[in-house]
Amino acid sequence: MNVLGIETTCDETAASVVMPGEDGRGRILSNEVLSQIAEHAAYGGVVPEIAARAHVEVLDRLVARALDRAGMSLSQVDGIAVAAGPGLIGGVLIGLVTAKTLSLVARKPLVAVNHLEAHALTARLTDGIGFPYLLLLASGGHTQLVAVKGVGDYVRLGTTVDDAIGEAFDKVAKLLGLGYPGGPEVERMAETGNPERFALPRPMLGRREPNFSLSGLKTALRIEAERLAPLSSADVADLCAGFQAAVVDVVVDRVRVALREFGSIAGHPTALVAAGGVAANGAIRRALTTQANEAGLAFVAPPLSLCGDNGAMIAWAGIERLRLGLVDDLTAPARARWPFAEAAASA
């Protein structure tokens, strides 16, 4: 089974062909990603109208190239999967209309995939792990702890009450005059900084529900930055190190609570999994590896190329759904909002 996956929900235009491997993992035959970072960098964030136009300009060629690199024509794929949300509606519509057209013309089944579900299932594509597992999904728009019990069977244990972790990294970077996206910039600056120079808060630490809150931490950092202005590069490095250390402490504490709740909801987890752009962060990966090992669990996080948005994860989610006979038709809607837990197997 070869599935073409299309992703246009945010600022990456991506197309990929994936087939199931012998070992329960996926085989990525091609994975084309065009990032629009340069187009949005001047604005310090994604501009929806610019994103939609950029998707239109490149998507057709990108799909052709993904098929090319996989060594096949459209007639040789067995399904067309597309991220139908959640995301910026202009971009989502472009991907969805493209996928519907291809599906109609080539007479191939269409699979409308939830973008978050695709992030969530990536650990099965890369490592072939079984259900259930505890997922930390942390990206620019989302921060959730989820019990992944099966395809379409997700129980959300906790979420952020304000900013997403990636969003907090982006805002901190902007505040400190670093580039966009902020996560990699803050991580790089943090390497040479002293994480203990500033006493930054750890919001939600010790709370019984595994929720997150990032805005208080961001505000505390802004107050320090304003007090010190103008900032030397050592100040910036120390602020980044302090911020990242606080995020790591919060993540570990929240995961600990979620692991405690997991058993009564889903049984014994096969692994602790991280996904989404923030899963690229080395400090978070190291902390979660230690934590998982202490709990006797494997830690699984995608390689960096599959942490951010990509078409391979959409194709893989398409494979998972097609195997269960879950197919969509041309009425599938584009959804700006689409809560993860609603991407049920019966949808």
Ligand code: ATP
């Ligand atoms: P969503 O998946 O919620 O719709 P999105 O598509 O913007 O949002 P991704 O592309 O998965 O999210 O991730 C991008 C986010 O990940 C950005 O906020 C970025 O700053 C963050 N990020 C990327 N690399 C790192 C890193 N090394 N450390 C921390 N954050 C990072």
Ligand code: MG
């Ligand atoms: Mg992105």
Ligand code: FE
């Ligand atoms: Fe994403």
